[in-house]
Every structure is written in C-alpha cells, then in structure tokens.
Amino acid sequence: MPPVLTESARTSARSRSVPSKSNNQNEQCAPAEVLKKLEQHILMDGFKIVIDLEKSRGSYLVDAANGHRLIDFYGFFGSNPVGFNHPHFERPEVQADLLRAAQIKIANSDVYSTAYADFVETLTRVAGLPPLNRYLFIEGGALAIENCLKAAMDWKVRKNMAAGHGERGTEILHFRKAFHGRTGYTMSLTNTDPKKTDLFAKFNWPRVSNPSIDFSLDAAARETDVVEREKKAEGEIRQFIAERGIDIAAIIIEPIQGEGGDNHFRGEWLKKLRQICDENEILLIFDEVQCGMGTTGRAWCCQHFGVLPDLLAFGKKVQVCGVMA
Secondary structure, three states, X not given: OOOOOOHHHHHOOOOOOOOOOOOOOOOOOOHHHHHHHHOOOOOOOOOOOOEOOOOOXXXXXXXXXXXXXXXXXXXXXHOOOOOEOOHHHHOHHHHHHHHHHHOXXXXXOOOOOHHHHHHHHHHHHHHOEOOEOOEEEEOOHHHHHHHHHHHXXXXXXXXXXXXXXXXXXXXXXXXXXXXXXXXXXXXXXXXXXXXXXXXXXXXXXXXXXXXXXXOOOOHHHHXXXXXXXXXXXXXXXXXXXXXXXXXXXXXXXXXXXXXXXOXXXXXXXXXXXXXXXXXXXOEEEEEOOOOOOOOOOOOOHHHHOOOOOOEEEEOHHHOOEEEEO
C-alpha cells in the first residue's frame, strides 16, 4: 500500500504545500510589469518586447506593453514558419488536438502514440528526402548536430577497429564562420562570435577556409573568385586528410551559413565535398537546421544541387529537431 500523508504531516511547519498568494489562479502579470518581474530572475539580453499572443497576426507582432504593431523579420530565429495565429489553428478539431498534446509531455523515444505516428508519416510525405528515411527526434538544433556527430564517430571508430587501427576516428572537419550550436561537441565547430565559445573546453578539430560566393563582385569576377577559393579550401581539406584522415569521421557544412553571414555555396562545391567524402571513407553531414524546411523553396536546400548527405540535421521550422539518415 502506498504511503499516506497524515493530517499532522499536512499541517506541520515542514509541509511542502505553499499557500497561493492569490485567490485567482488564472491571474496574469500585467504587460507593463513583465520585464520588471523577469529581470529579477533572468538575464535580460533579449528584445525589450512583451509579445501579445492574441493580437499578433500573420507577419505582425504586437507589443502588449505599448500596443505597437511590428513587422516580424525575426521569426524566433526561423522557428515560426506560418506567422502568428494562423486561421488553421482556430479550427475546433485542431485546437482539440493541440490541447490533447499539450496536457502531457510524452517521452516519445520510449512510449508511442497515434499522434507520433501521424507526425512521422506527415513529415515523410511533406519533407521526406529518400533514401534518408530513418529519423531520430530530439529537442534542440545543437543536439541534432551532436547526434549526427555521434553517429559519424561511432561509424568511423568501428570501421577503424575492424581494420585493426584501434579506437580512432572522432574528428570532425568543418568550416570557418560556421555555426552549429553552443553545446558540448558543437562548440568545437562554431566559430562566429568568439564570446559564444571562448573559455570553454574544445577539441582541436580541423577547420578550413569558407569558399562562399562573394555577391559584391560582378558575375564574371564572382565566378573566378569563388572557383579559386574552392580550390584553396579543397587543398586544405586534402592536406588534413593526408595528415589525419584515419581520424576524421565526417565533414559538416551548412549549405547556407546563417549566423556566419548568410554565406552561400555553389552546388559544385557541395558535390566536391560529396566526392571527397566518398573517396576517403568520411561521412558528409548537412546542417539544415536553419536553411531547411522550405526556406529556399524546396524542402531541403541540398535538393537544389542534387547532392545527398549521409546525415542531415533539421529543426526550427519543423517544430522539432532531429536527424535524417
């Protein structure tokens, strides 16, 4: 029989029950007080806006503190794909689905549901990327990247062990101006703002030049420039492979770098990376957490160039993050 809390325990000074400070359980903080209340407990380095979740519509965000209507060029770092209060979500059956899902947070890796199966089927239909039809779901784009890295490391180390090379093969080759997150492994890859990675332990993984397209040049000069810089970056990659190829598990790239400066790469460059990986038993990882899920007009940016990675990380607009493999 489970233990029963006695009346004396409930009324003792050590009781964990905390009396409510208000008789109105649904009382909300006044918009004008939101920032003042938050700054007592959290670092207030965000936008000084109190979003009105009811009045904000489409691409317009309303500040509840002053009533200002703002055009939203932010989109929660690309995580709000259909704007505010899309009419679809006003349908009673949709609201019922959302309420049912919001009432309990299921550990979907261990327990399954009809909603989970429906989502996976819909994701495959809308944004599937055959033959990458195996998924892993996780919360957070950086954690999606980390699981790509772990999968690549596991694959490469096992190959090396089978070949008698021991437990080697955990390095990840990446590019300058890359942003792949700010968690454990990803801090060894991210190199945009030094304040985001300085003072933290990092791996000395191979980092190479970023041969992105310079759109400030005219068309002819632009082509010449990017081809030369691609050759330079390829030389750096091949030098690292010659020196420590057995230790390199994967090459990771954002098909369009986001935080690094909206840096675009040619399809020819992505195809070259595919070739290098195939020649050297290295996995190719595309980080499409930001540039994927329709941003470029296709479900995935890499589809424009006819290049398939071995692993693709997704997130943000999908409303969940994860890996396609």
